[in-house]
Amino acid sequence: MSHATYLPFRPLSRLGCSLSVLLAASALPAKNAAAEPVQTAADDGAIQSVTVTAERHRETAQDVGIALTVITPEMLQNHGVRTINDIASLVPSFQATPQFGSGQPSFRIRGIGFDDYASNNSLTVGVYVDEIAVPVPAMTQGLLFDLDQVDVLRGPQGTLYGRNTTGGAVNFTTAKPTDSFTGGGSFTIGRYDDARVDAYVSGPISDSVRVRVAGTTEQGGAWQTNRENGQSLGDKDKGALRVITDIDVTDDVKVEWTLHGSDDQSEQQGLYLITPLATAKGIIPADTNHTLTSWGTSPSFASEIGITPDQKPFQDTQGWGNDVRIDWRLPFATLTDLASYEGLDRREYDNFDASSAADADVYFGSRAAVYSDELRLTSLDGAPLKWTGGAYYSYEHLNEDYRSGFVDSLGLNANTPYSQSAKTESIYGQVSPKLTDQISFDLGARLEHEQRQLYNFNTFGILPTGQVIDFTALNQARSIQYTEPSGLARVNYQFDPDQLFYASASRGVKSGGFTAYNTTDATGIGTQPFQPEKLWAYEIGSKSELYGHHLELNVAGYYYDYTDQQVQSSIVDPVYGQIGKIVNAPKSEILGAEAELTWRPIPPLTLTQSVGYSHGWYDQFDDVGGAIQNPVTKLFTPIYVDRAGQSLTAPKVTYAGSAAYTVALDQAYALETGFDYSYRGTYFSHFGPIYNVASYWLVDAHVTVTRDNSPWSLTLWGRNIFNETYDITRNFFIGGDNIAAAGEPATFGATVSVKF
Numbered sequence: 001m002s003h004a005t006y007l008p009f010r011p012l013s014r015l016g017c018s019l020s021v022l023l024a025a026s027a028l029p030a031k032n033a034a035a036e037p038v039q040t041a042a043d044d045g046a047i048q049s050v051t052v053t054a055e056r057h058r059e060t061a062q063d064v065g066i067a068l069t070v071i072t073p074e075m076l077q078n079h080g081v082r083t084i085n086d087i088a089s090l091v092p093s094f095q096a097t098p099q100f101g102s103g104q105p106s107f108r109i110r111g112i113g114f115d116d117y118a119s120n121n122s123l124t125v126g127v128y129v130d131e132i133a134v135p136v137p138a139m140t141q142g143l144l145f146d147l148d149q150v151d152v153l154r155g156p157q158g159t160l161y162g163r164n165t166t167g168g169a170v171n172f173t174t175a176k177p178t179d180s181f182t183g184g185g186s187f188t189i190g191r192y193d194d195a196r197v198d199a200y201v202s203g204p205i206s207d208s209v210r211v212r213v214a215g216t217t218e219q220g221g222a223w224q225t226n227r228e229n230g231q232s233l234g235d236k237d238k239g240a241l242r243v244i245t246d247i248d249v250t251d252d253v254k255v256e257w258t259l260h261g262s263d264d265q266s267e268q269q270g271l272y273l274i275t276p277l278a279t280a281k282g283i284i285p286a287d288t289n290h291t292l293t294s295w296g297t298s299p300s301f302a303s304e305i306g307i308t309p310d311q312k313p314f315q316d317t318q319g320w321g322n323d324v325r326i327d328w329r330l331p332f333a334t335l336t337d338l339a340s341y342e343g344l345d346r347r348e349y350d351n352f353d354a355s356s357a358a359d360a361d362v363y364f365g366s367r368a369a370v371y372s373d374e375l376r377l378t379s380l381d382g383a384p385l386k387w388t389g390g391a392y393y394s395y396e397h398l399n400e401d402y403r404s405g406f407v408d409s410l411g412l413n414a415n416t417p418y419s420q421s422a423k424t425e426s427i428y429g430q431v432s433p434k435l436t437d438q439i440s441f442d443l444g445a446r447l448e449h450e451q452r453q454l455y456n457f458n459t460f461g462i463l464p465t466g467q468v469i470d471f472t473a474l475n476q477a478r479s480i481q482y483t484e485p486s487g488l489a490r491v492n493y494q495f496d497p498d499q500l501f502y503a504s505a506s507r508g509v510k511s512g513g514f515t516a517y518n519t520t521d522a523t524g525i526g527t528q529p530f531q532p533e534k535l536w537a538y539e540i541g542s543k544s545e546l547y548g549h550h551l552e553l554n555v556a557g558y559y560y561d562y563t564d565q566q567v568q569s570s571i572v573d574p575v576y577g578q579i580g581k582i583v584n585a586p587k588s589e590i591l592g593a594e595a596e597l598t599w600r601p602i603p604p605l606t607l608t609q610s611v612g613y614s615h616g617w618y619d620q621f622d623d624v625g626g627a628i629q630n631p632v633t634k635l636f637t638p639i640y641v642d643r644a645g646q647s648l649t650a651p652k653v654t655y656a657g658s659a660a661y662t663v664a665l666d667q668a669y670a671l672e673t674g675f676d677y678s679y680r681g682t683y684f685s686h687f688g689p690i691y692n693v694a695s696y697w698l699v700d701a702h703v704t705v706t707r708d709n710s711p712w713s714l715t716l717w718g719r720n721i722f723n724e725t726y727d728i729t730r731n732f733f734i735g736g737d738n739i740a741a742a743g744e745p746a747t748f749g750a751t752v753s754v755k756f
Helices: 022-026 073-078 084-089 299-305
Strands: 067-070 092-099 107-110 125-129 149-156 168-172 180-191 196-206 209-220 223-225 236-248 253-264 278-279 283-284 314-329 333-351 361-379 388-408 412-432 439-454 459-462 466-469 478-496 499-508 535-545 551-571 577-602 605-620 622-629 638-643 653-664 669-680 696-707 712-719 727-734 735-741 747-755
Touching: 073 149, 073 712, 084 092, 084 107, 084 669, 092 727, 107 125, 283 622, 299 361, 299 388, 299 412, 551 638, 577 622, 577 638
Parallel strands: 125 168
Antiparallel strands: 067 149, 092 107, 149 168, 180 196, 180 747, 196 209, 209 236, 236 253, 253 314, 278 283, 314 333, 333 361, 361 388, 388 412, 412 439, 412 459, 439 478, 459 466, 478 499, 499 535, 535 551, 551 577, 577 605, 605 653, 622 638, 653 669, 669 696, 696 712, 712 747, 727 735
């Protein structure tokens, strides 16, 4: 992430088995809410404090009046977390959904989310790597590796962060260069021939320069089977590399320079049929085995995107970046500049009809670039008054060629090329005065101006003969801009050193945007922008350390008042009828509560529990439910559905827990056993009961053997050990193609780790 032109530094070439992971660990955020990894426990079993920088100052997590979850590297390994999507099992009220099983993610926190399978719109949940925002959703999907900590903040963020969000923020902190030479790595093998290697080396190269090099690669893991010919699908082939250089320019000026790159040549996940599918070749029964799928496309569509008709769905994505952080310690504050450049090249082919018929095949050809610069002035740690002020600038550019293969269903293929730019400018600040030793306040404000422009947008129909039909005939620019304030007011009451109570009111804003789907839109209404969504959030909570710091209990309750919520729905074009579009629901509400508990009843045993409940509903929303055609004029008019009182589309209940017990086998060896379990409630769809995603439980387990004064450890692990059958998402494409993306079945394996 550096300057607004593509760098000569290109994504990594295949290093052996192909490095392909850095994008994910570099396109995710870090230092924002974390600085030090969690320590396990003191000898008496007390829970050690966790240092975070959620408020831009080093504090313990229990002293910050924010609902947040801290995830350590050990938790990531024990739960088999590979990408940001996998942290859903560790965080209450958090959901991650790949749209149609594609590389386009949707994140939700406390029911605040945004469903969109296009590439051009921003997320409701901010994603940061080392305090650098990652605003393009497809950039968040790389592998995670060599991290110090992950922090998930719930509720609107903006008075301390580069981007403004309504749902929350996920902050990734990468491991930094060390003052002494160190290194390590791990090798993991698992079911379905899955294999992963992680490695790092770190240390000084002079008195003032330190370097850390880390990389990862993963191959194999195909767990799906083609129902027609028995071929496997889902092998990973990805890798990444990151180089961080710390430079002490003077005693008061520090520079951190990060270069990173990734390459992903993996096979995509296939979908399965939840109802029979009528094709030109006959009826395909619904899949009772959720690991079955199929793929294939027409010769004409294959020729258009440069593949063979029997090509497996695939990902061909390269990411790269260049980030520079400068910290200048002044007598009264620290001045920080964060400059970044991120680039992404993406070719992705998906089969949305789960069959070899050419009903709904999709291709994304995307090239994105993001330049950002954030200048921030922060009071010194320990100063009598804690404060932060800053300015942020970002410029994004996206060119995309979105194609669909519809020969068997509609008699043609579709091509929707477009370009989009987005410029964001903001100023923000927060101050935390103390009224007494027990009562303090956090007061923050932000003013943000953003301008987005969509241009060169058209949808073309391409017949198998090669004839081209222009469905939109617009090719004109659309733009949207806004200037919106947001802010925070919070009171903190430190009842005693071990108990904090807080109450807050905050406002968040999410960018508006454009619907970039195929559209038969002769009038231009389909490309009209949808407006920014605004959220007022009211929260009360407490954080408690009890029984001599052997138990931590954090609870929160919240009420959200939503204006202009962005919803994936449709509009009616008078000429062509109902077409898909993202629209604004005028008023919505969300009510919920959360609790997180960590307990060490005896030194060898650690128990955790977390639960989240969130219920949202529309107050005002006249949605399009269909279209009717006038038999005389042949024009279409909309049929409206009043959705007032209808629930929002998010699971109401999320739950997770773990138990870990460590025992000494003899004077040299120790054995840790652990179980982790999570529950996701039913996800209710606007499209009808058949598309509801049923609730499910997942249980993981691990056993780790270590030896005193030895750098080696061995972990035997299992994910989804009871082989729960569950879906990640359900949807439809072109009418009768009712499909679902299944969750991964039971997997087992081993990890050998070494540190020196």
